[in-house]
Amino acid sequence: MTGNVIEFAVAVIMAGALGGVINGFVSDIAMPFVGHFAGGMDFASLKIVLDPAVAAAEGVEAVAENAIMYGKWINSIINLVIVGLVMFMIIKAYNKTKKPVEAPVPAGPSDNALLTEIRDLLKK
Numbered sequence: 001m002t003g004n005v006i007e008f009a010v011a012v013i014m015a016g017a018l019g020g021v022i023n024g025f026v027s028d029i030a031m032p033f034v035g036h037f038a039g040g041m042d043f044a045s046l047k048i049v050l051d052p053a054v055a056a057a058e059g060v061e062a063v064a065e066n067a068i069m070y071g072k073w074i075n076s077i078i079n080l081v082i083v084g085l086v087m088f089m090i091i092k093a094y095n096k097t098k099k100p101v102e103a104p105v106p107a108g109p110s111d112n113a114l115l116t117e118i119r120d121l122l123k124k
Contacts, residue, residue, distance in 0.1 A: 015087075022086060026079045034078070046071025 027044075035041050047067040056062035109117075 022083050023079060026075060026082055031075060043071040043074045
């Protein structure tokens, strides 16, 4: 295997681990702050109920609630933004550690060869 395949495999594994860490950060740290400043609401519980739950005898649900859970989607979008920001900062830091690649100077005729050619053209 070449180095690029191994680097790619490590990057995929690290991205999965980083995703788990960022999911924890968003759900346990960031969203409580956002909910606090938004009036104490929990985004994960926001939903639009299409069909309410139907209760049978003794309080047992006969039919479960059918709802659009758009609060979880908001959490996912915030998670995506944070993951993108973290990955951007990691790549930017990695690029700073790399040496700048200098473009090779194309080999052309030497100064003496150019002067000789000019001299020969002037003689004609």
